[in-house]
Amino acid sequence: MSEERGERRGPGRVREVTSLANPLIKDIRALAMKKYRDQTRSFIAEGLKLVVDALDAGWTIRTLVFAKSALGNVAVERAAARTVAAGGTVLEVNEKILAAITRRDNPQMVVGVFEQRFRQLADVRPSAGEVWVALDRVRDPGNLGTIMRTVDAVGASGVMLVGDCTDPFSMETVRATMGSVFSVPLARCDAEAFTRWRAKLDARLVGTHLKGSVDYRTVDYAKGPVILLMGNEQQGLPEPLARACDTLVRIPQAGRADSLNLAVATGVMLYEIRRHALPLDGRGEA
């Protein structure tokens, strides 16, 4: 079949692409770079389950790419039909193209290009019982993805990216979220805007700090909404942000490690803050 010949396959119109030089493929591959993700406000998610979950959650899909070998797979064809119905493009490609898009030797058979989503800061108004995690200049995509996954797991409300943070929509971060990128609201702002936003809220700002004077287990987190503020991996919280906190807590440590990994510290905090909201018998509504 010649490159880019449109034809009917399954439920929707599918375009077959066989060359890495195809402009549509070049555009998708460019999404590995932040500059192009920012310009197009889109990002890549890998895997059929993720793509279907994202569609179910109402995310806007721009392109669905699937492996030729997935032809006839009912779930893939359904996802393709939903993409076409939503006005998106569907591309049938070979494994070499999928490997180039995902930069993996064993790529998933489905990849989706979705529109990015950020909440406006002014629209984030946590109410009683809610927890938002604010991350000061988080740099590591694995940490950010793991934190988003944990926020999702504990039923916290969202993540606020403060200052110059790693991109939540990079392929590495999205992979680390294991799908939670589609269920955890994100907002972003600089440190000054964060402080102004927080000043207008009736919420408790709990910062974590190696020099915190309060043991994190002694705080009553049940009073009103909580904003949990975590410091940068290398430098911790800067003075102005530390000063803006209502409470600075410390997670006690034995042994010689000077600190916990950021994502681990966030997980420890979130499970303590959400302790009473999480059911004792495993999964369920908090």
Ligand SMILES: C[S@@+](CC[C@H](N)C(=O)[O-])C[C@H]1O[C@@H](n2cnc3c(N)ncnc32)[C@H](O)[C@@H]1O
């Ligand atoms: C890797 S640590 C930063 C270490 C950094 N060298 C410092 O001096 O703060 C990253 C963030 O995780 C949190 N954290 C890690 N260990 C902690 C602990 N034992 N108590 C409180 N917060 C901790 C803090 O928010 C910290 O800013």
